[in-house]
Amino acid sequence: NAGVTQTPKFRILKIGQSMTLQCTQDMNHNYMYWYRQDPGMGLKLIYYSVGAGITDKGEVPNGYNVSRSTTEDFPLRLELAAPSQTSVYFCASSLGSSGRAGDTQYFGPGTRLTVL
Amino acid sequence: GDSVTQMEGPVTLSEEAFLTINCTYTATGYPSLFWYVQYPGEGLQLLLKATKADDKGSNKGFEATYRKETTSFHLEKGSVQVSDSAVYFCAPYSGGSNYKLTFGKGTLLTVNP
Numbered sequence: 122n123a124g125v126t127q128t129p130k131f132r133i134l135k136i137g138q139s140m141t142l143q144c145t146q147d148m149n150h151n152y153m154y155w156y157r158q159d160p161g162m163g164l165k166l167i168y169y170s171v172g173a174g175i176t177d178k179g180e181v182p183n184g185y186n187v188s189r190s191t192t193e194d195f196p197l198r199l200e201l202a203a204p205s206q207t208s209v210y211f212c213a214s215s216l217g218s219s220g221r222a223g224d225t226q227y228f229g230p231g232t233r234l235t236v237l
Numbered sequence: 238g239d240s241v242t243q244m245e246g247p248v249t250l251s252e253e254a255f256l257t258i259n260c261t262y263t264a265t266g267y268p269s270l271f272w273y274v275q276y277p278g279e280g281l282q283l284l285l286k287a288t289k290a291d292d293k294g295s296n297k298g299f300e301a302t303y304r305k306e307t308t309s310f311h312l313e314k315g316s317v318q319v320s321d322s323a324v325y326f327c328a329p330y331s332g333g334s335n336y337k338l339t340f341g342k343g344t345l346l347t348v349n350p
Contacts, residue, residue, distance in 0.1 A: 125280075154337075163326065163342040164281075179337070211280050224269055224330050226338060228280035 123147050125229035127212050133235045134202040142197040142232050144212030152217035153195040154226065155179075155187065157208040164211065170195055171217060202236045209233050239264040239329050243341035246324075250317055250348050258312040258344045260301075260327035268329040270294075270303055270310040271338065275324040284312075284325070317348045 128143045146153065151172050156164040166179030170189040184206060186198040195214075199206060213226040244259040262270070269288045273281040285294035290305035299314045310327060324343045 161342065164340045166337060169337065213281075225271075225283050225286065226281075228273075228282065230280045 125212055125214055125227050127210075127229035127232050129232060130230070131233045133237060134199075135237060136202060136204065138202050139198070139200050140202070140234075142199075142210055142212075142234075144195045144197065144229060145193050146195075146212075146214040146227070147193065148214060148216075148227065149192060150214035150216050150227075151192070152215045153189065154213045154215075155185070155195070155197045156211045156213065157181065157206075158211060158231075159208050167197065167210075199234075204236050207234060207236045239268065239331050239339040241327050241329055241339055241341040243325075243327050243344050245342075245344070247345040247347060250346070252319055252348055252350050253316045254348075256312070256314040256317045256321075256346065258325055258327075258346070260310045260312065260341060262308050262310065262327070262329040264308075264329040264331045264339075266331055267305070268331045270301070271328040271330065272299070272301055272310070272312050273326040273328060273340075275326065275343070277323070281326060317346070319348045319350055322346055322348045 125146045154169045155167040158164050165181045168187040170176045176187050210232045212229040215226045241262045271286045272284040274284040275281045285296040287294040287303040293302045301310050301312045324345050326343045327341045328338045330338050
């Protein structure tokens, strides 16, 4: 199992450009998440999904969009990049079952995004 | 909603020193409690967890005990190694339909040889 994979690893954007961060998991997890990590600020939840076709906003959704057409993939779209979106982005997944064993989240290696 | 307060870092120790990173939380009901670790340049990975009061989670020599009376989940290790240098995150999870974790700000640990 590759677990959670993210592409690209690094990216530099100009203000106003758009891009999609890719996230794929091969664990057949129902739940997937996007976080951003700013220096010294911990992780903030951007969007999450409880299954294919279902997404919902997290704490900081403005400026982002997501879709979940398959169980495996959960791309994050930035439409008009702004310097405030410079951050490290992590995708995660969890089984999401009703039992306690399903609540562990597995993280990808991250995408470091700089907007200039 | 859930919240968590972690000991502020950075924490710098010598190899073989004793480590404690404090974590207190507020959450509804009986949350599961997690410690995640982030090694340099990597994503977060689960270090240990505890799912009910008085449970002790342990992994790689690290331990944390679920203390409901003090709403705490302090991380400890008896003898740290240089390879333990990382950022450590405490996270409660109260359950519900969205399985959202609430992360602390993280504590940077540096272990010197």
